[in-house]
Amino acid sequence: MPSTTAPRGMVVTPHPLATAAGVDALRDGGTAVDAAVAANAMLAVVYCNACGIGGDAFALVWDGSRLHGFNGSGRSPAGLTIQTMRDAGHETMPARGPLAITVPGAVDAWVQLLDRFGRRSLADALLPAATTAEAGYALTAITARSIAASLLAFDDAARDVFGAAGNAGDAFRQPLLATSLRAIASGGRDAYYGGPIGDEIARAIQAAGGVMTADDIADHTGEWVEPISTRYRDVDVATTPPNSQGITALMALNVLSMLDWPMGAPLSADRLHAQIEAVKVAWSERDRCVADPERGLADPSALLSEERARWLASRLSPERAQRYEPANPPGGGTVYLCAADADGMMVSLIESNFMGFGSGSMGGSTGIMLQNRGAYFSLDAAHPNALAPRSRTLHTLMPGMLLRDGRAEVAFGAMGGDGQPQTMVQVVQGLVDDGLDPQAVVDRPRFVVETEAVGRPLGPVSIESDGVDLATVAALEARGHQVGLVEPKTPLMGWAQIIRRLPDGSYEAGADPRADSAASGH
Incomplete structure (x- = not known):
């Protein structure tokens, strides 16, 4: 099979609907960053088994003359320590559940990428994904299998959403996720970090036995880094x-x-x-x-x-x-995508919930599956990735x-x-x-x-x-x-x-x- 060629721009993702969303952004006058964020938002819906707005994101951006890096990984809660884990009866970090959740960084990453290198609005990037989540889309075999394999790891809120997802080819809707995407599209970053979405995520985590607070989420900011x-x-x-x-x-x-x-x-x-x-x-x-x-x-x-x-x-x-x-x-619940535009801008972006469907926990009524990056922490204080409050663990995204x-x-x-x-x-x-x-x-x-x-x-x-x-x-x-x-x-x-x-x-x-x-x- 030959490589795909195009004269002015290109988008590659693991799902056709996401690729189409990225190409639509390019045709609408957007940059490669606009295309990448639109594609990633669509993947958060149609490849929800591997990524989503409860995960993290890393990116490289070539702006035509210089390479930039972005680290969109979230931190552990301020109240989570080795001792609190020991007191709860844990000898190692759990792979799933509320204590494995770190602050999601993807939405902040999208906003910062668009603010610096985009031409279109955050709403332009998110609304096609919200419409797809609301109207429904056909499950692929990969997503259908992943849902079926993950049901036992889901909390009740997640099981309510995914329990009747069906088989490959069946239509699947995510109205709760659509509502969250629309809220971010209209309210921007503040709807998530320091807003009602973050508040509901924190409430759900605490109700399930976790310690993350709304302040932990509100305090998050990703950072530009030197590649x-x-x-x-x-x-x-x-x-x-x-x-x-x-x-x-x-x-x-x-x-x-x-x-x-x-x-x-x-x-x-x-x-x-x-x-x-x-x-x-x-x-x-x-x-x-x-x-x-x-x-x-x-x-x-x-x-x-x-x-x-x-x-x-x-x-x-x-x-x-x-x-x-x-x-x-x-691990392995991740999506990678890349985009390029007519001006020579190129974007390499990777986003993930970590393991398939992350922690298995949904952020309450938000419809957002939450990542489990905390599974990479160690409860050995001498380990390089020893758990500590407000810390970032080794991250597989690259x-x-x-x-x-x-x-x-x-x-x-x-x-x-x-x-x-x-x-x-x-x-x-x-x-x-x-x-x-x-x-x-x-x-x-x-x-x-x-x-x-x-x-x-x-x-x-x-x-x-x-x-x-x-x-x-x-x-x-x-x-x-x-x-x-x-x-x-x-x-x-x-x-x-x-x-x-x-x-x-x-x-x-x-x-x-x-x-x-x-x-x-x-």
């Missing part, structure tokens, strides 16, 4: 700094640049072994020091130095797989961009929790080392090293079965990898999306077939 980058071959690979895990992919690429053993062809045992080992050693660094930047544990310049990369590479063997103990829970000769060329990223840095490495190598076009990159079979359980070595390595033969599997297993073949184009590999700006100013894009993805331009 971090590393040189890989002849491009610069950029992402958002910690607490984002984006630095994990950059470290892995640095390690791959330092290895003095053969890489081999794509999807060969040599290439796969190198990629897997580079990601694993980068993970060991991530879990050691990537946390709330206010804790001062991660120095990106030191972690991305040539000396550090050389030392990490020296720990790897071309013949044996290393052991690595994962320190964090698996938008990406490639720059060539100081100018943005590619906006890319993927959903998939801990799979995101693995996908980023495979995408970068596909584009840069193998010279593939965007659609060929996302179509190509991928691997993911799973983190299904905490406290055991990473594994298995899942590889799409159309990507390797049995001889390759045997060669990997001989090096100590536990390999499992999975069906082609499985969502387990995450959903990657790519837009590349061509020398003549037009765009080409790749939309991942593992979701309901669509790329479209004008």
